[in-house]
Amino acid sequence: MVAVFNKDLLSWYLIALKLNEVVVAGISNHESPSSRRSTESQEQQLQSIVQNQQLQPPDSLQIEVQDEDISINVEEAPKSPGNDEWVISIRDKLNQARKEHVAGPWEKLCIYRMPHYLRDGEDKAFIPQTVALGPYHHGRRRLRHMDHHKWRALHHILKRKKQDICTYIEAVKELEEKARACYEGTISLSSNEFVEMMVLDGCFILEVFRGAVRGFMNLGYSRNDPIFAMRGSMHSIQRDMIMIENQIPLFILDRLYGIQSCEPDQNADVAKLALRFFDPLMPTDEPLTLTEKNKLESSLVTSTFDPLADLGGLHCLDVFRRSLLRVGPKPPPKVWMKKWSHVSRVAVKRRQQLIHCVTELKEAGVKFERRKTDRFWDIKFKNGILSIPRLLIHDGTGSLFLNLIAFEQCHVDCTNDITSYVIFMDNLINFPADVSHLHYRGIIEHWLGNDAEVCDLFNRLCQEVVFDINDSYLSDLSEQINRYYDRRWNTWRASLTHKYFNNPWATISFIAAFLLLVLTFAQTFYTVYSYYRPMS
Template identity: 35%
Template sequence: MSAMKSNGGSPWAPRQQLERSAHVSVTIESPNNEDHSNGKHCSRPENKKLARSIRKKLRNLPSQSSKCCIFRVPEKLRQGYEVAYMPRVIAIGPYHHNDPGLKRMEDHKLRYLQSFLRHNMNIRLEDCFERIRCWEDHIRSCYDGPIELDSDEFAEMTLLDGFFVIQLFLMFQNPRWRLDGDRIFGKPRILDEVRRDMTLLENQMPFFAIERLFEMAYGSHQKHLSGLLELAYGFFRPSTNIEELPEAVMESEVQHFLDAIRLLYLPTARKPPSESEDEIKFIPSATELVAAGVKLKRGTSQRLFDIKFKKGKLEIPRLKFYYSTESCFRNIIAFEQCYYQNDRYLIDYMTFMDHLVNTPDDAKLLINKGIIENWLGNENAAADLINTLCKETFQRSSNTYFSSLRGELDAHCRKPHNKWKATFKRNYCSSPWAVLSIIAAVVLLTLTIVQTVCSLLSLK
């Protein structure tokens, strides 16, 4: 109590004194510290060197842009699945521009440019480069990392890649435009590889840049040509297996071709983000759902998200697994993980399917029901793909499209009488002979009861 009174009644005074004394001792023991009392500064040469280095880094620090939409695949997604993200025959854009294994296709890009110029005599390369230099900063801002190309190299790459893509789409639609001995259209395997490479996240160009080149070249012929987006969907249709192109997709703002492909799979009616932050519910697997009385059926819709659960019947549109499916889906999922905050639709869909498929037996059940069309070899390969597509991804419960469906399936499986009915049907109604035996047993039991009652009545 006496200590508190001697320091103005404050219990913190002793601590303040200790801090002041500690500060004084540090100042005395550090003669090289700055002297703030007289405004003089003592700087070591090595500190000046470090300061200059930091200032240089700050000057060269790339600006962060809200336009960024083309990313390097995060390392945690890439590990173990590097092949799915790497181009095999062609580089589009700057990330793989100097890859030695892709150089062979650079000459083919020049051939396509030559073909383009022959059919468009009024187009001057000087004008194209002038336009591209006006867009350069905008195009660069669409990439998430520094681009090791100077302005001339960047303009040349943009022109060659842009017109290559345009000519590729036009040649695909109009075979008479193709070159004699074309190494892409003359060999179907190369065409499939090019199409696959153009769906990779790291192998994209901003859509607006290619569209502006397209308008420069064919703007006056728009009445006789399909739009660039329509040409793109026609080119990618063999890998997406989506025949009808919804009007809403054509009116959407597209970032690049991978984003355009992603739009094909999305539901026609989008759901706003939920305010709930509860954990995502795990639903039972396919075999467990069947054991709980749920009937699995292949849906007729082409849209993956048109999954319906009504009166104990779960309808799931057919999911096709081809050799190119893994690469396409992994890159769309990586794009959603990097770019979209609340619209991670394919991640949600594949998470839902991952819950359905826990074992190869689950995959086999869905294959037998026609829900999965499997060209990967066997059910083990299909199960492995489903179980690893969303590995290391993050999904919030507030933006899950299937949250209400998960709740309905979970509620159905929690009711004991659903399992009892399913067990009874499986054990006693699985074949006509089993049904007949049950009917015979019921009839026999009924006759026995009637006979017993009659016997008791006769005794009276």
């Protein structure tokens, strides 16, 4: 007696018994036509049973037919979800994730793609327009014309240094795995293609750095060279080389520079060349006297940061950012914030984050003045005076700030100082009149069409930025400004000043009216006094 509790197994068991009868009838002595027809009808019945029930033989059912014997092994195994196609696909994805997790050295990641939430602006701000460096835009059709000039630069270097290309290839080959780990995502280039790209792009960058500092003619290039000359094309290359998606790891440039100079330990030289090359992109060009420089240095009590030190696996954009900050602003820790409730913290955040615009602060009595410093982020507020360093805005400022913000948003070991500054300026500038007043005070100098374009620039930069005000070095300053704004006496005093002391004639008229009022009051007083107490 056979007990089968699985419906599918029971069906296959009955089919196997039927099949046994067919086999026994088929091997009988010389089948008659009637028995052959009976066998065919039995086979058709078996096919109809299988088709109607849409049965699939389980893995645990084994049917063996040997001559006249049929062996049926029926074992009901536990049904595993891993046999399902959907579950199998999930397991494949998990295995792929495991491989990526094991192979992904995240600690070396430093060259990122522009975050999707910052891509709403113009593509020219983060996509190179002249030259592609690195794997992200490698092989882009409209940038291929620069490959010819890259090979020209490499040829000039090898000819000038009397070196062989194999030296460069072998040196970069040793750093290939480390260089790949610096880029976000998987690089589809083969090993040979990746090494060739690193050597070609790296040598091109070094040649551009040298030419901008020492002169391209001194390097053997013609004064009419279409690329290697300080013309419009070089300025376009300059902007492309500062983009976050267009970077080469600094250790690759250091290795190539060491081969060219025969001094492999001079790691800071490339950073020095980079800073001199990107100097025209600085957002401030404040000229300082020697006395002002000494006073500025003495006011900075923190230790000086050296942007030319060994930067590991970072790149030119990071070197430029560090040179902008130099002595990085560090907000004091706020331990008392932990004692408050969550609702209180949110309220404090709002007060610190929402800085009123220039027009509203003027009405509250806040005055604006230009601060004498070459550190554009060094903003001060004292006694109702907001001192802001001079900011130079040109056509490339928007792209520069966008790529700096993107790097701060992506890199885990990076502060948000540039982002804090840009958001602070965005809060100050809501209308073209705000830009006009800052320009009048010498704080903003721009080469754009009008003040409205400057206003739109800051509004676009900060539209989708993810930002925590507690990490901002300007949070305390913002709180001070808001407290000053909330005092009504400051608003009344500012209103009086704007209405009656906005120009010399208004001031004279106010003083004359005040004196007339005093004299009238005195005359009235003495008239009434003499009436009640007449002189004897």
